[in-house]
Amino acid sequence: MKRLLVLQKIVELGSFTKAADKLGYTQSAVSQIIASLEEELAIKLLYRSRVGIRLTLEGEELYPFIQRAVFQHQAMQEKADEIKGLETGLIRIGTISSISCHWLPGLIKHFQELYPKVRFVLHQGDYTSIPEWVRTGEVDFGFVNPDAVSGLETQFIKEGELRAVVPADHTLAARPSVTLEELAKEPFLLLEEGNLSEPLEAFRALGLEPDITLRVHDDYSILSMIETGLGISILPELVLRKTNYDVAILPIEPAVTRKIGLVMKEQQTLPIACKHFLAFLMRNTTSLP
Template sequence: MDLLKAKIFLYAIDSGSLTKAATKFDYTPSGISHMMSAFEKDVGFPLLTRTKNGVLPTENAQKLIPIIRAECQWDERFMQTASEIRGMVSGNLNIAAYSSIATHWLPTVIREFHKDYPNISVNLLDGVWQEVENNLEEQKADIGFYSYQPMIRHHWIPLREDEMVVAVPKNHPLAQQEAVRISDIEKEPLIMPAFGSDIDVVNVLKEENIKVEYQFSTLQNYSALGMVEKEMGLLITNQLITKGRTNNLKLLPFDPPRYITLGIAVPLENRRIPAVVKFVEYAKRILME
């Protein structure tokens, strides 16, 4: 298998665009199109479905994607290890993370890491819990930064505890309190991030056996905070997400307090990749201080 064609194929389906793949790998769009046609010829059947909105993998290609990702990952590991032996670490590092961690924690870690390892390209994929986990499971990411859940199968490194809070508009009656109980918000309109499936929020409600009706949902917590500011409802979230966004709302801790554990997940097969090892070292040193 031609690994360059394989890597271009994976980037094209991940981005949904041959044009983006051409830019990434410094080819012309026609050159990339010819390479993908040649890759399909090598395999013996079509791999891409071309639409007006971009490209999608065919049904047969879906069966090959895990194998292609694994082959490319092994090639990346080989190149990084060879580079480390030569004394010049290089390669690519894909990191999946909560948007809050990607915004508030990782820029400092990436900056310090890049100073010492400028030849390693860092690609950041931010999203909700399910997106981070899927990126790890599908081998699109080498490391994940999110909250601990018992179903995580990867090597887990805890970094910090983060308190769960309730964001309320400043003129809401609850804003006069110092803390809230679940019973205080049980009948309040809630805004649900991750389209109602934010695992950290769902766990809080599940522990109290509370089923809520909500009128508004959004993918990201940052959008939900904007809705709180417009007095559309309340938001249960973790405190890191609210950093720098408290001018027009008030954060109330729970009584009793509730916390989530934020940390690093490393798939077992990635624990020996040199770039992964180095980045985890930097993250632990900087974020656990």
Template sequence: MELRTLRAFVEVVRQGGFSQAAKVVFATQSTVSKAVKQLEDELGLPLLDRLGHKSRMTAAGEIVYRRAIRLLAERDDLQAELEELKGLKRGVLRLGLPPIGSSTLFAPLFALYRQLYPDIEIRLVEHGSDRLSELLAAGEIDFAGLLPPIADEFAAQVVRREPLMALVSVDHPLAQRDAVTLADLRETPFVLFEAGFALNRIIREACRRNGFEPVVAARSTQIDFIAELAGAGLGIAFLPRMIATQRTQVPISLVLLDEPGTEWTLSMAWRRGAYLSPAAAAWLRLVRERGEA
């Protein structure tokens, strides 16, 4: 079994098809298709159920995919350690951060890191927590900013804890309240982030604990747009306090969400037991020195 064929199969699954996978691995679609067929022949089981231009994993494919991403991550660890052994002078720090809160929390840390280690290249990706967890598990990034629950395969350092604030229009009946519960908002539409954002999961699970499913008026990936929609009266939005208080350009009222289990806790996570390059270890030291805010 070759890592080349495993990589081709993994990218077909990730990218949703052979043509997109071919672009990622810098090969032709035919080459990727042959690599997956070679892997299937070697294992003696079909890995993909091909339906026209689409395909989905078989039961065997799910097992191979789960194992393959770990094998490929281990290969990356091996290559990283060998590069360090050969005396690599420049390093790379691969970070995955969520759009919510990253600029406020990490911009000063980036500046300090750059000042201390000017030759280290920082590769930054931004996604919701669910996608960042996948990238971290696959070894494609060294660290990810995640919200709970954090999988056992990751170690984590808490960076910040914040209560959530409900963003309501200034003429909303609850605008003058000091605090609200989700029960108070049961009949009110919500403005949420797109799927994949852990903040959505926090809100939805808290609503279910209160015995209802929220009515979603709109979704977006843009914090400012979500705040504008809430200010315009489309629905209630939710943001961590430190982010909500920065939305001063929007005429809006901020009301504390007094609801157990809704605290926004951002942690810096990494693969438990994985090799950390000197560049990654230096970042982790700074995060730990800063401690929990």
């Protein structure tokens, strides 16, 4: 298993040297570990070139099996931790940027005051990638809109409003509120969130099609583009906290909302650290913005 973990880290970082530094080995030891694995499998797994490290064709075919073996090994270790009690543990979360910025820092800080040895790994994705990570075991659970998920257990947490965001000098900027009909006439910057878009659903419910000029995966890139006058957008109110962009943020009439919830496999299969964190989260939902 140590050899598989070393291979995974090399592929992740694209470098023997970086993997050795990360894992606390010498570069020579890492090279020997990979050579030993390749000798046992009788297959060359990695190709070295001037631009870095990449999997060989044979390595690419084997790598999904190697990833599953690593995930299963981690699950076994977490189960052993569960048997011993919540002395340590690893919580792997799929998350979207607004949750990473405005929910998780406080939650993690206060949870680690109770369980200081529990570690967290955050994978930032969208409404498509996060449920898939749950299915493959790459994360234990994730934050998504429950309406975007099928075939997995979900749990609703909160609902929040979306806001219109326009350049500070836009003709709509001085308005107390705007309508979707008004926004549909403007160049629209769409936040790509995977297989569900709350703004698009709201437009289509009224028979409207916005003039989408750009599709962007990052909330804060959209804010920067709006600031420079490239268009307008609709973003979650949670995203718009603690921002210093020179834009106007306006309520939408009637209100447009989004749901935030959890997606996970069956709760009884979760590691004990995850169960404790989820219970902690649900006890503290009222304090979440």
